[in-house]
Amino acid sequence: MKLPLQRTCAxxxxxxxxxxxxxxxxxxxxPKLIVIIVIDQFRGDYPERYRDRFVENGFRLFLxxxxxxxxxxxxxxxxxxxxxxxxxxxGAYTDGHGIGGNAWWDPERQGVVTxxxxxxxxxxxxxxxxxxxHNLRADTLGDELKLSTGGRSRVFAISLKDRSAVLPGxxxxxxxxWIDHQTGAWITSSYYMKELPGWVRKLNQEKRAEKYWNQDxxxxxxxxxxxxxxxxxxxxxxxxxATPFANDYQFDFARExxxxxxxxxxxxxxxxxxxLSANDILGHQIGPDAPEMAAMALALDRQLADFTSFLxxxxxxxxxxxxxxxxxxxxxxxxxxxxxxxxxxxxDAQALRARINxxxxxxxxxxxxxKHLEWPIAYLSEAAFAKANLKxxxxxxxxxxxxxxxxxxxxxxxxxxxxxxxLPPTAMGRKYAHSYSPYGGWYVMxxxxxxxxxxxxxxxxxxxxxxxTHVPLYFYGLAFRPGIYRxxxxxxxxxxxxxxxxxxxxxxxxxxxVLTEALAAAKEAAP
Numbered sequence: 001m002k003l004p005l006q007r008t009c010a011x012x013x014x015x016x017x018x019x020x021x022x023x024x025x026x027x028x029x030x031p032k033l034i035v036i037i038v039i040d041q042f043r044g045d046y047p048e049r050y051r052d053r054f055v056e057n058g059f060r061l062f063l064x065x066x067x068x069x070x071x072x073x074x075x076x077x078x079x080x081x082x083x084x085x086x087x088x089x090x091g092a093y094t095d096g097h098g099i100g101g102n103a104w105w106d107p108e109r110q111g112v113v114t115x116x117x118x119x120x121x122x123x124x125x126x127x128x129x130x131x132x133x134h135n136l137r138a139d140t141l142g143d144e145l146k147l148s149t150g151g152r153s154r155v156f157a158i159s160l161k162d163r164s165a166v167l168p169g170x171x172x173x174x175x176x177x178w179i180d181h182q183t184g185a186w187i188t189s190s191y192y193m194k195e196l197p198g199w200v201r202k203l204n205q206e207k208r209a210e211k212y213w214n215q216d217x218x219x220x221x222x223x224x225x226x227x228x229x230x231x232x233x234x235x236x237x238x239x240x241x242a243t244p245f246a247n248d249y250q251f252d253f254a255r256e257x258x259x260x261x262x263x264x265x266x267x268x269x270x271x272x273x274x275x276l277s278a279n280d281i282l283g284h285q286i287g288p289d290a291p292e293m294a295a296m297a298l299a300l301d302r303q304l305a306d307f308t309s310f311l312x313x314x315x316x317x318x319x320x321x322x323x324x325x326x327x328x329x330x331x332x333x334x335x336x337x338x339x340x341x342x343x344x345x346x347x348d349a350q351a352l353r354a355r356i357n358x359x360x361x362x363x364x365x366x367x368x369x370x371k372h373l374e375w376p377i378a379y380l381s382e383a384a385f386a387k388a389n390l391k392x393x394x395x396x397x398x399x400x401x402x403x404x405x406x407x408x409x410x411x412x413x414x415x416x417x418x419x420x421x422x423l424p425p426t427a428m429g430r431k432y433a434h435s436y437s438p439y440g441g442w443y444v445m446x447x448x449x450x451x452x453x454x455x456x457x458x459x460x461x462x463x464x465x466x467x468x469t470h471v472p473l474y475f476y477g478l479a480f481r482p483g484i485y486r487x488x489x490x491x492x493x494x495x496x497x498x499x500x501x502x503x504x505x506x507x508x509x510x511x512x513x514v515l516t517e518a519l520a521a522a523k524e525a526a527p
Contacts, residue, residue, distance in 0.1 A: 031477060032319040033264035034498065035311065036273045038088060039300070040081060040164060041280035041461065042326035043288060044072060044470035050297050057308050058301035062324055062474035067518035069485045072473040074328070075492075076434035077445070077464035078377070082115035083435075084327025084491075085167040085275060089140040091495035091510030093434035098137035100437025102163060105372040105379035107441040112372050116166040118191065125187035125196050125204065126180045131162045132191035133171050135439065138509035140170030141495040142271050147172075148504040153268045156257055158250060159275035160241055162189075164327075168273035174261075177253070184209030184236030186253060199260040208252065209236055212245040219295040226292070242285065244299035246278035251307050264315040269502060275327075276300070287333025287459040288467075321477035323498070325491055328461045329468045337451050347408055349375040349454035356402045363398075364388040370399060375454035376446035376462060378403065385442075392416060392442050399444050408454070411447035418445065431464040481520045489515060 047059050048070070054060045062068050074084070076093045078100055086092075086099040094100050099115050106113040114131075121130030142155035157169035157176045165176040166189070175193065177186050177200070185204045188196065196204070217226045228240050240246050254274050257263070263270045279296055286292055304324075311320050331337075337344035353373040360369040367384035378399055385395035396414035403409045413423065418436035423429035428447075435445065453460045461468045473494060479501050492512035499506040500514045 030269055030502065031321045031479075032269065032315050033258075033311070034269060034271045034321045034323070036088075036168070036271070036323045036325075036494075037304075038085060038164070038168070038273065038275040039279055039324070039326045040159075040161075040275060040277045041283045041328060041330050042471065043329035043467065044070060044326075044472050046288075046297055047472060050294060050301070053298055054301045055305050058303075058305040059324075061304070061308055061322070062472075062476050063484070065482050066322075066474050066476035067480040067483060067485060067515075068475075069473040069487070069489045069515070069518070071486050072325070072471055072489045072491060072493075073466065074469040074471065075431060075490050076469075077431045077447075078435045078437075079328035079461050079463060079468040081161065081280065081327050082163045082167060085164050086115075086136060088325060088327065088491050088494060089142070089168045089170065089273070090136070090138040090507045091141070091492045091499075091512045092138050092507070093492065093511070095434050095436045096138050096509035096511065098135060098437055098439060099167065100435065100439055101374050101377060103372075103374055104377070104437075104440035105443075106439075107382055114163065116163045118189070122190045123187055124190055124193060125185060125200075130189035130191060131166050131176075132189060133166050133169065136167065136171070137438075139172075139507050140168065141498060141507060142168070142273070143170040143172045144499060144504050144507055145269065145271055145502070148502070149268045152266065154261060154263055154266070154270040156261065156263070156271070157273035157275070158253060158257065160237060160246060160250065160277035160281075161275070164275035164277060165273075168275060177257075179209075179237065180235075181237035182235035184212075184240065184249070197260070199256060203253070203256060209240070209249065212236075212240045212243075212249060215243075215245060217243045217245065217295075219291070220298060225295055237281070241278055242282040244278060244296055244303065246281070247276050247300055247303050250274065250276060251303055254307065255310055258311075258314060264319065283330050284455075284458050284460065287336060288330045289332060289336050317476075318478060321475070321479060321498075323476075323494060324472060324474040325494060326471035329466075329470050330461050331451060331453055331459055331463065331465075331467050333459050334451065334453050342451050343449070344451035344453075345408075346453050346456055346458075348456045349373055352406060352408070352454075353378070355406075356399060359402050359405075360398060364390070369395075375460070376409075376448045377440070378444050378446070379440050380442040380444070382442055396442055396444050403444065403446050408449050408452045409446045410449050413445045413447070415440075415443045415445075428464060475515075475518060479520055481518050483518070485515075485518055487517060489513075 082102045086097045090097040103114045116131040118132040145153045155173045157165045159165040162178045165178045169176040215228045216224045334344035334346045369384045370378045371381045372379040400412040496512035497515045
């Protein structure tokens with residue numbers, strides 16, 4: 001039996017539509033919500049260490065059903081928290097976004113300022129100077145999402161640290177929240193709002209932070225690793241923050257935020273950035289190889305599984321993209337590395353500053369020539385050198401010469417060299433070129449000796465070596481082709497990839513590549 005021509009044409013149109021839909025690429029999918037989870041101080045090799053102990057839907061959500069880039073390295077030297085978060089969300093390095101460290105010397109204010117401190121703002125929910133992204137010299141993925149939707153996409157960022165919330169949120173974020181270090185209460189800045197939303201005030205009034213005091217942190221065998229009993233002079237950040245309870249606290253807040261702000265419920269893609277701080281707070285104390293760090297990773301694995309289950313119930317995982325990365329890695333504890341005969345040592349960077357000032361005073365006359373040392377960057381006093389009739393280039397070379405006499409220093413670059421691009425055409429030279437910042441006045445940047453740590457005890461990061469640059473970069477969602485990818489990539493590739501999938505501009509200074517090898521159905525849809 002022949003079908004009427006009209007019905008035949010309709011069927012052909014329907015078949016054509018179905019074929020088109022079946023061949024559609026990931027670029028056609030718009031998620032309701034993108035969640036980017038940044039683990040502060042989480043090396044790229046950690047998931048490989050503990051993979052056989054992970055549960056379903058935690059890290060294995062990415063490793064088994066996501067696109068996991070396991071050879072991802074920052075291509076710069078200043079591997080600290082603020083630059084790392086700025087890099088991830090702008091898709092640029094310090095020479096593009098400007099954030100050179102967590103803090104630096106400000107010649108105008110004649111004091112140390114943080115990467116996000118802003119004297120024109122006030123804290124909301126606590127007393128004190130507020131914070132803003134005003135030091136960023138590039139916009140973020142959230143900003144581009146806002147621009148592309150006329151401001152209708154919602155963008156939020158949370159962390160225990162102000163810098164880890166403010167910088168990911170960018171200029172146009174609807175809100176960035178962090179905690180009062182003493183009480184654990186959630187706070188923000190007048191840059192975003194005049195007062196806390198009612199739901200945040202309610203959480204603080206309920207004193208949800210208090211339930212994490214006087215708790216025993218136990219490993220999977222039941223052994224008590226730490227207690228959160230109060231200690232004189234220490235607050236929530238220092239005590240609870242160094243345990244998995246801090247991640248529980250952050251994920252609880254994230255759930256409330258998703259529900260109360262109705263993220264993913266509108267017609268436009270929303271963005272939530274969650275920076276988990278506990279790993280970094282603990283890691284500085286005990287290093288990456290202590291049993292407590294393994295216990296922290298396993299606890300986080302279960303917390304991730306619980307949070308992804310929440311997203312599934314709230315929105316459906318088919319409507320969500322989840323990305324996981326880290327802002328930097330971590331050096332092995334010198335005591336641990338030394339046992340393996342590696343040339344590692346702890347040293348006091350502030351004592352080093354005193355030695356440099358003493359040496360310069362002997363040569364140039366009394367003065368505090370190095371005002372601040374945020375290892376491995378030394379910030380200089382322009383006034384002190386002016387009294388000695390030295391201009392910037394000569395002053396920086398004088399400090400560089402003093403630093404080169406230290407056993408902990410393998411090289412030095414001056415601010416002037418970094419600005420002019422006077423660097424060797426090598427992989428290491430490129431890392432330092434990417435580390436240039438216009439902030440901080442006159443400064444010099446040391447090349448630390450591998451495995452040395454600039455604290456008398458404990459561990460640190462902030463070097464160009466793989467233990468600090470190697471981080472995970474994992475994607476989960478219908479847009480991504482599952483697999484373990486060992487091709488080299490960089491954290492700057494994250495926003496380039498997401499922006500391309502969303503069909504929006506990449507951030508203004510973005511230098512990353514689109515990770516096309518991990519995009520679902522891209523080849524199948526090609527003509």
